[in-house]
Amino acid sequence: MKKEIYNACCDIIDHAYSGKSNRCITKSYKAFKLSRVGRTVKKVNGQYIPEEKRIIIFNWDRKFNDILLGVLHEIAHHIVNIKVNDLTHSALFYREYEKLLTASMRLSLFSLKDLDKIKDNSRETSKIIKKLKESFGSQNISGYQKDTVLFRVKDSFLIKDEMVNRKYNYDNFQKIWWKEIPIDNKRKEELDLRKILRSKEQLQIISPETANVAIHKIITIYNGVEIRDVLKPLGYRYNSKTKAWSKRVLFADVEKEISSIPECRSAVLKVATL
Known part of the structure; x- marks a missing residue:
């Protein structure tokens, strides 16, 4: 499992510090080693050794997500140490820690319940958790507008370029x-x-529900790790690049489709016109 933990950490770092200008930087951020220690330690789950760029992990009997959460704390120390040679819980530390946690949520690696398992009870960490819960804490639907109308334009050969430009x-x-x-x-x-x-x-302006045209929507679900076993049978396909599930649906079936998706507080649904 150590390899899987390291690979997940690298994905998080890549996502948190994406961009061509950050490639060399992220390479140094991923230059750390993981060491497994078998013994049980109650107060801490990990420790960062700056001289060796090594993260020691205790309590390996925990679940994958629980271990990963602890490692991210130590990676934040690792990153700050590279930047300013500091191992304290400074403001910079918490900024980097928030970046890592936010990226992991966007990659659907954690659920909201996982965040409650973070042992750090500092005020700064509590603020980060609260912020993440507000951002990922509801199954919200963006891009889906019931209050829309359909514009139909006929006899428009002479202005077809304008129609294309207006999408x-x-x-x-x-x-x-x-x-x-x-x-x-x-x-x-x-x-x-x-x-x-x-x-x-x-020009004719009508309701989309009565339109005799095949209006399709694409439903995309982010942060759907808790309901992934349900999405595949429903016909959703997973995109490893965007870390999201998607499905093409007729406009008239959008509401029915959304109602068939199980409630998931961490999920973010986006509905867009094809």
Whole structure:
């Protein structure tokens, strides 16, 4: 399991310090060794030895996530020691620690329950945990707007380039351009189109539910580690690069699809138009 712990730590570091300018830096951050100590220690789960760039791990009888949480604390010490040669619990330490914990949550490596297992009872750590729970603590749905209308534009061959630029979709069967618009943007979109259309009859504004076009949405679920065993049978596919599950769904089926997903407080659902 030591290798799996190290690999997970490297993924977290890569995510927390992503960017071309950080490649050399992250390489040094990942230059540490893990040592397993069999004995049980009640007060601490790990220790960082700066001279050897070594992290000693106690209490190996714990679960993978519990061990990983303790290692991240020591990695924060390792990173700060590289930066400023300091091993105290300084403000810089807690900034790096927060980066690592945030990255691990985004990678769905921890659940909210895992955060409660952090032994550090300092005020700064409590603030970090509270912040993470606020960020990842509800199964929120972003990008899904029930209050939308569908713009249908016909007889628009002469302005097809404008339709493409405005990101409208073309229905070859009905020979129309269409786009789903948030209700708040309806007035502006209509005024803009009226300026380029030859007649009022070219534009029709209707409810998406009644539209005779195949409007698809893509549902993406982040931080879904707690419900991953349910998502695959539902037809969701996992993307190892984005660390998320996704599925293509017809607009009319979005609500039904969302209701079929088990409640998970750490999950973040995003719904976007294809």
